[in-house]
Amino acid sequence: MESTILTIEDFSAYFGTNQVLNNVNLSVAQKKVTAIMGPSGCGKTTLIRCINRMHELVPAAQVSGRILLHDKNLYSMNPIIVRRKIGMVFQKPNPFPTMSIYDNVIAGYKLNGIRFGKRERDEIVEESLKRAALWGEVKDNLHRKGTFLSGGQQQRLCIARALAMHPEILLLDEPTSALDPKATAHIEELIAELKKQVTIIIVTHNIAQAARISDFTAFIYLGELVEYGTSEKMFTVPKDKRTEEYLTGKFG
Amino acid sequence: MLEEKITELKRELIGFATLVERMIEKSVKGLHEKKRESLVEVIERDEPKTNALEISMDALCASMIAQFEPKAKDLRIALMVAKMSSDLERMGDHAVNIAESALFLTEKPLVKPLVDIPKMAEVTIKMLKDSITSFIEENSKLAQEVCERDNTVDELKDKILSELIILMSQDPSTIERSLHLLRISGNLERIADLSTNICEDVIYMTEGKVIKHQSKNW
Amino acid sequence: MNNYTLSLRIIKDRGFKTLVILFSFITIVPLLFILFHIIKNGIGVISWQFLTSLPKPVGEVGGGIANAIVGTFILIVMSCMLSIPLGVSAGIYLSERREGWLASLVRLSVDILQGIPSIVMGILAYTWVVLSLGTFSAFSGSVALGIMMLPIIVRSTEETLKLIPEMLKEASLSLGVPYYRTLLKVILPAGASGIVTGILLSVARVAGETAPLLFTAFGSPFMDVNIFKPVNSLPLVIFNYATSPYPSWHQLAWGASLVLVGMVLTLNFSAKLVTKRWKVQF
Numbered sequence: 001m002e003s004t005i006l007t008i009e010d011f012s013a014y015f016g017t018n019q020v021l022n023n024v025n026l027s028v029a030q031k032k033v034t035a036i037m038g039p040s041g042c043g044k045t046t047l048i049r050c051i052n053r054m055h056e057l058v059p060a061a062q063v064s065g066r067i068l069l070h071d072k073n074l075y076s077m078n079p080i081i082v083r084r085k086i087g088m089v090f091q092k093p094n095p096f097p098t099m100s101i102y103d104n105v106i107a108g109y110k111l112n113g114i115r116f117g118k119r120e121r122d123e124i125v126e127e128s129l130k131r132a133a134l135w136g137e138v139k140d141n142l143h144r145k146g147t148f149l150s151g152g153q154q155q156r157l158c159i160a161r162a163l164a165m166h167p168e169i170l171l172l173d174e175p176t177s178a179l180d181p182k183a184t185a186h187i188e189e190l191i192a193e194l195k196k197q198v199t200i201i202i203v204t205h206n207i208a209q210a211a212r213i214s215d216f217t218a219f220i221y222l223g224e225l226v227e228y229g230t231s232e233k234m235f236t237v238p239k240d241k242r243t244e245e246y247l248t249g250k251f252g
Numbered sequence: 253m254l255e256e257k258i259t260e261l262k263r264e265l266i267g268f269a270t271l272v273e274r275m276i277e278k279s280v281k282g283l284h285e286k287k288r289e290s291l292v293e294v295i296e297r298d299e300p301k302t303n304a305l306e307i308s309m310d311a312l313c314a315s316m317i318a319q320f321e322p323k324a325k326d327l328r329i330a331l332m333v334a335k336m337s338s339d340l341e342r343m344g345d346h347a348v349n350i351a352e353s354a355l356f357l358t359e360k361p362l363v364k365p366l367v368d369i370p371k372m373a374e375v376t377i378k379m380l381k382d383s384i385t386s387f388i389e390e391n392s393k394l395a396q397e398v399c400e401r402d403n404t405v406d407e408l409k410d411k412i413l414s415e416l417i418i419l420m421s422q423d424p425s426t427i428e429r430s431l432h433l434l435r436i437s438g439n440l441e442r443i444a445d446l447s448t449n450i451c452e453d454v455i456y457m458t459e460g461k462v463i464k465h466q467s468k469n470w
Numbered sequence: 471m472n473n474y475t476l477s478l479r480i481i482k483d484r485g486f487k488t489l490v491i492l493f494s495f496i497t498i499v500p501l502l503f504i505l506f507h508i509i510k511n512g513i514g515v516i517s518w519q520f521l522t523s524l525p526k527p528v529g530e531v532g533g534g535i536a537n538a539i540v541g542t543f544i545l546i547v548m549s550c551m552l553s554i555p556l557g558v559s560a561g562i563y564l565s566e567r568r569e570g571w572l573a574s575l576v577r578l579s580v581d582i583l584q585g586i587p588s589i590v591m592g593i594l595a596y597t598w599v600v601l602s603l604g605t606f607s608a609f610s611g612s613v614a615l616g617i618m619m620l621p622i623i624v625r626s627t628e629e630t631l632k633l634i635p636e637m638l639k640e641a642s643l644s645l646g647v648p649y650y651r652t653l654l655k656v657i658l659p660a661g662a663s664g665i666v667t668g669i670l671l672s673v674a675r676v677a678g679e680t681a682p683l684l685f686t687a688f689g690s691p692f693m694d695v696n697i698f699k700p701v702n703s704l705p706l707v708i709f710n711y712a713t714s715p716y717p718s719w720h721q722l723a724w725g726a727s728l729v730l731v732g733m734v735l736t737l738n739f740s741a742k743l744v745t746k747r748w749k750v751q752f
Contacts (some may be wrong), residue, residue: 112647
């Protein structure tokens, strides 16, 4: 039986009066890959942005309900602390353009004014790049700017940057939708390795990808959590008719 | 990901085959040595296991296909394993039939010395063992060779049939026992047939060639 | 379509193209004219002595624009000190808040400010600063010039920052970096080239303003670095010497014009260079 790292309880989210998520209840298993799938606009991206409290940066955004990380409500913590425990990688790779690869990886510390000795910094950079399967390709170019890397490499740089903060959970928002198939395959292999150390929650609109890489899958439709279960069962014998229709391509 | 799933699939199938092998051995041995307990074991304990295994293997194959969308050989593996598992389950049913007839025969004196049935069983069990080996090793040559042994089993069955016909026409009191012996040999022959099915599946899996429903010389 | 109509169309097409190219050339002419004249008339005056000595009373030979160059420099530095913090901050604010009463008010004020004539600025600075301090001063001049620089800096800062993709901000925030640090360490550096360009262009704009300096900096024959005293500057030199009746002073005016135009051109080219070298690709 897996242990639960994150519990989402009776959670709803709004943009002003527009309700985007309706009463979601979900338990995320630790050190597993949980995929959140659904058609465009169903609320899946909003859900993960509520987990690391980025949703509230939009004016008129509101939430109700609780999200518990190991029994502590994220919404009663300082959002800055939440975002350091829960990292995020975005759809389009976004390394900081004015910084070198080295500086990008430790950006989370540097920008926060947290200082380390040179050796410690080097260790963090090397460890994070190795975990993101990028070390070999950039170790001789650490002080060049990140923008000369390919799309897939830039995305792995963003993953390294997030990993450097040693988050407990890594949120991936459609991380491969801007990448070519080869880069996508690299990232999927990386995810299979990473889940041994970090809990991963990935949003994807690509059903095949969700099926391939996840241990658990949640299907969100029109702001509701329609079904949640092991990927083995979800893709062969879904319980809800809407899930069945989504998987067989009847909509979305 | 996919490779791990395939390894799991193969492992489960091998476990299933081992169970069925033991069932056949126990049934025939139980007949030979008049061991009632092992025969009862086959019927009551082992057979339900084979049913459960077939169901779980079906689910495993289905989830592998749904999750990984395998292509080419990987897809053939998934499909053929599903078929092999249903063949194994049927073999289990035949082993149960053998055990049931054996149970009847253990209480009665022999109609003739048991020579051909043990021989048939030996060939059949070896065919099953080798068909599984050909699956593990992805060895289509071995699979082909096993298919050819089916003739031996057929000949043995015909021999048993003719002998028992003579026996039954000479002495009507042997009819009931003979019919049970015939049933046993018939079931052994079906098991051998199912083993050749497995071999045909192995050949399709490894080479993509279909040799089903053709004459034995190809 | 018959051959006649077709060839007529081709002629019209070519004619239009020729006209456009011709008019484009014509727009370069004034600049070439100006540069040619200034260089022709001013180049003879430029000398080391010209650039480093103080103005002499009329009749005496020699005289230079040293204090005007220094004065212009002082005025620019001080007006930058006034306008850059205010302008960049307002630009940041506007780029963050698209709506809201304060943002609309700031935008409106900046637009109107841009249209106020420079001489009016001068008069205002005279009333606020010169009369309060009781003296003409470089400080009052820089107040006038600083206010004139504001709209350009605000606008270019706002436009530059608006072009920075939202996801850069999000990347920083998602690492648990507080908002103000994100602004200072990620967004501003990424927009540095645009902001600096805006500043350089605004300096180029006010470097040659004469009217506001007439009643604020006022001009002086001395070299004085005290900002609360009157100070000489290049536009004032040009004004005073050109409108004087002495031909020798007219010469000096051409020389000063050349120096001033040279300065402005340098600033413009620097702005282009900054954009090229520093611009961040997203």
